[in-house]
Amino acid sequence: MPKTVTFDELGPVGLICMHNPPVNAISHSVRLGLLDAIERAQENSSIKVLLIMSGGELFSAGADISEFDHPLGEPSFQQVQARIESCHLPVVAAIHGLALGGGLELAMACHYRLAHKNARLGMPEITLGIIPGAGGTQRLPRLIGARRALEMILSGTPVSASDAGSKGLVDEVAEGDLRDAALNFCNRLAYSELGPRPTCNRTVIDSLDDAGIAAALHPYARALKGRTTQDLVIEAVKASTLPFSQGLAIEATLAQKSLASGESLALRHVFFSERESGKLVGVSSANANQAPPAAIRRVAIIGAGTMGSGIAMAFADAGLEVLLNDNDSAALPRSREYVRSMYASSVKRGRLTQDIADERIRRIRNALELADMTDVDLVIEAVFEDINLKKEVLSKLDSILPSPRLLATNTSTLSVTELARATAHPERVLGLHFFVPAHASKLLEIVRTDDTPPESLSTAFRVAKLLKKVAVVARDSFGFIGNRMMLDGYFREAEVLLLEGATPIQVDTALENFGFAMGPQRVSDLGGNDVGTKARLQLFKRESRPDPYFVVADRLTEMGRLGQKTGRGFYLYPNGSREIVPDPEVISLIEELASERGILRREISEQEIVERCILSLINVGAMVLEEGVAARAGDIDVVWTSGYGFPRHVGGPMFYADTLGLSHVLQRIRHYHERFGHYWRPAGLIERLADAASNFEQWEGSSASRS
Numbered sequence: 001m002p003k004t005v006t007f008d009e010l011g012p013v014g015l016i017c018m019h020n021p022p023v024n025a026i027s028h029s030v031r032l033g034l035l036d037a038i039e040r041a042q043e044n045s046s047i048k049v050l051l052i053m054s055g056g057e058l059f060s061a062g063a064d065i066s067e068f069d070h071p072l073g074e075p076s077f078q079q080v081q082a083r084i085e086s087c088h089l090p091v092v093a094a095i096h097g098l099a100l101g102g103g104l105e106l107a108m109a110c111h112y113r114l115a116h117k118n119a120r121l122g123m124p125e126i127t128l129g130i131i132p133g134a135g136g137t138q139r140l141p142r143l144i145g146a147r148r149a150l151e152m153i154l155s156g157t158p159v160s161a162s163d164a165g166s167k168g169l170v171d172e173v174a175e176g177d178l179r180d181a182a183l184n185f186c187n188r189l190a191y192s193e194l195g196p197r198p199t200c201n202r203t204v205i206d207s208l209d210d211a212g213i214a215a216a217l218h219p220y221a222r223a224l225k226g227r228t229t230q231d232l233v234i235e236a237v238k239a240s241t242l243p244f245s246q247g248l249a250i251e252a253t254l255a256q257k258s259l260a261s262g263e264s265l266a267l268r269h270v271f272f273s274e275r276e277s278g279k280l281v282g283v284s285s286a287n288a289n290q291a292p293p294a295a296i297r298r299v300a301i302i303g304a305g306t307m308g309s310g311i312a313m314a315f316a317d318a319g320l321e322v323l324l325n326d327n328d329s330a331a332l333p334r335s336r337e338y339v340r341s342m343y344a345s346s347v348k349r350g351r352l353t354q355d356i357a358d359e360r361i362r363r364i365r366n367a368l369e370l371a372d373m374t375d376v377d378l379v380i381e382a383v384f385e386d387i388n389l390k391k392e393v394l395s396k397l398d399s400i401l402p403s404p405r406l407l408a409t410n411t412s413t414l415s416v417t418e419l420a421r422a423t424a425h426p427e428r429v430l431g432l433h434f435f436v437p438a439h440a441s442k443l444l445e446i447v448r449t450d451d452t453p454p455e456s457l458s459t460a461f462r463v464a465k466l467l468k469k470v471a472v473v474a475r476d477s478f479g480f481i482g483n484r485m486m487l488d489g490y491f492r493e494a495e496v497l498l499l500e501g502a503t504p505i506q507v508d509t510a511l512e513n514f515g516f517a518m519g520p521q522r523v524s525d526l527g528g529n530d531v532g533t534k535a536r537l538q539l540f541k542r543e544s545r546p547d548p549y550f551v552v553a554d555r556l557t558e559m560g561r562l563g564q565k566t567g568r569g570f571y572l573y574p575n576g577s578r579e580i581v582p583d584p585e586v587i588s589l590i591e592e593l594a595s596e597r598g599i600l601r602r603e604i605s606e607q608e609i610v611e612r613c614i615l616s617l618i619n620v621g622a623m624v625l626e627e628g629v630a631a632r633a634g635d636i637d638v639v640w641t642s643g644y645g646f647p648r649h650v651g652g653p654m655f656y657a658d659t660l661g662l663s664h665v666l667q668r669i670r671h672y673h674e675r676f677g678h679y680w681r682p683a684g685l686i687e688r689l690a691d692a693a694s695n696f697e698q699w700e701g702s703s704a705s706r707s
């Protein structure tokens with residue numbers, strides 16, 4: 001087995017180097033290697049200073065998260081760190097790339113820290129539902145103060161090396177070659193009076209009061225809604241003013257509590273599912289080069305509407321050259337104006353400098369003819385959702401662009417198979433389903449057909465990685481993964497609940513309390529009720545659905561109540577405000593639609609609203625899975641947590657179903673099936689798994705899911 005930690009003697013410097021690709025996670029073997037190297041160095045009288053560095057792209061991404069399901073093997077982080085801190089030789093950490101979580105905690109246990117100017121340092125544990133449990137909540141306040149430590153841990157976002165330097169987290173920021181700078185630093189240290197400088201012996205310069213805690217929490221109030229990890233973080237950081245060993249013991253108890261929490265299990269599931277979803281089913285990372293992706297440097301976007309312009313921005317943000325084409329002569333200048341205004345607003349909010357915005361705008365160039373597209377690596381068509389128009393554009397592109405370069409359609413409703421087969425090379429046409437706003441939304445659904453080979457999927461995964469989006473593959477079908485579950489499950493149930501007696505605000509509040517970023521009716525109003533109506537009309541050309549199916553939303557569209565953009569939809573938005581105001585007229589309309597269908601309205605509890613909306617989401621999700629539209633339950637969870645506002649800390653609908661227990665899920669679905677009939681028919685997969693006392697996670701690991 002390759003060694004994950006090496007030790008070299010470089011004059012007075014003992015160089016300990018971590019080599020644990022891909023991210024130098026501090027797994028059991030690394031902890032063992034570190035301890036062993038420190039012991040060896042201590043016994044070597046010619047060594048005066050110890051230097052800890054890493055090979056590869058980054059210092060360390062922290063603890064090995066895959067070890068969290070079992071008790072961590074010895075030596076523990078604490079044992080390794082105590083050994084470093086008590087070492088009679090000064091120990092220096094030299095950081096490049098990233099030092100995250102346990103990686104930064106290791107560096108903080110060292111006596112001195114250097115960071116390359118491009119390095120970033122952070123404590124992302126909160127994003128995994130845990131607290132920094134390897135001394136981070138005790139050492140960080142000793143280095144930068146309790147208030148700043150709390151802010152950094154709550155944010156979960158890394159800081160730059162220069163920021164770390166000004167906070168006192170690192171002693172020196174190095175330019176140029178880090179190894180040279182670090183050896184230079186160590187040589188100076190070896191011949192100076194400065195010796196070991198244990199962080200644990202420092203005192204915390206400030207303490208946390210209620211006002212400080214409230215101010216630190218404020219920016220994350222939305223992100224942390226419904227979460228509990230932050231309470232454990234606060235308790236641990238408060239304990240940093242106690243003697244070090246006491247604080248460390250409190251941290252250890254709280255860390256265990258956080259690791260065992262449902263929130264952490266769910267967030268860790270999402271973390272690994274997001275990485276898994278960007279891989280071909282049945283192809284491990286090691287074998288991925290069997291289907292090598294094509295290089296992507298220049299792309300072309302056809303269709304310069306809001307979606308096409310957003311996609312162009314996504315590529316420009318990623319540093320690619322973009323050609324934008326539209327057959328409407330007014331569309332290109334309009335798009336340029338839109339792109340400019342979007343970037344101007346980013347500059348105004350301090351997210352970009354004007355120079356960077358200008359550079360990105362320059363990357364998007366207009367192309368007046370489709371024939372200009374010959375030297376691009378990928379074309380995405382985002383023209384009007386009309387099957388004949390899209391067929392025409394794709395087959396023209398197919399004749400212009402040399403094969404096997406990828407042709408993608410951004411359709412959300414049409415048959416990708418039919419579009420692909422309109423060209424001479426259906427194997428190179430697939431769906432890239434972006435979500436609005438395309439440059440900012442995290443999810444990219446990759447829609448494959450029966451003709452799509454692994455190479456095309458690999459290239460699509462590369463596109464997602466370039467754009468820093470999470471990719472999920474869906475088989476071509478009605479609504480793919482996300483919209484099918486939204487329309488046939490979640491949103492449909494929300495509409496039926498309206499007909500049965502709930503009000504829009506009741507439904508939205510119930511689901512927002514469950515943890516959704518926004519309730520379904522607010523989402524419809526934001527996106528435009530007309531947009532939903534048009535999409536459903538297109539989808540019905542593939543498959544129809546029986547009444548009642550979005551009768552309220554469609555009637556609102558007919559009435560011109562399109563949502564926020566017209567000031568009226570499910571709610572009123574007086575004077576262009578984004579704040580919702582319930583409208584009695586909408587209730588009357590719902591009553592009328594219910595009475596036309598003979599539905600008796602009644603009081604509906606919040607619990608019933610949540611249960612029905614979430615169970616219907618799970619039920620349709622199981623159908624999507626057994627039909628092979630999604631390859632993995634985890635893929636569905638990624639779609640819903642990254643694209644549809646499902647709370648990450650609940651893990652996604654399929655993970656949540658496992659948490660509830662599938663026999664309970666089935667029993668409740670059967671209950672609603674008896675009450676409401678056919679559309680609550682339980683998915684066969686849920687029945688089979690519940691009968692076998694199994695769950696989605698176990699099914700995923702079995703061969704049944706792959707057949």
Ligand code: 3H9
Nearest residue numbers: 023025061062063064065066100101102124132133134275
């Ligand atoms: C912690 O430190 C707890 C301590 O406080 C207390 C302990 C007691 N462990 O994301 P990528 C894998 S908690 C194990 O695609 P990128 C990942 O699964 C930790 N595996 O690359 C993937 O594997 P595969 C706090 C990890 O370049 C591969 O590495 N740290 C870990 O887009 C490549 O990952 C964090 O939360 C890990 N820690 O992004 C940081 N990290 O190839 C989590 C990654 O088999 N990591 N893997 O699919 C990240 O944020 C990103 O991975 C990183 C690289 C930015 C580092």
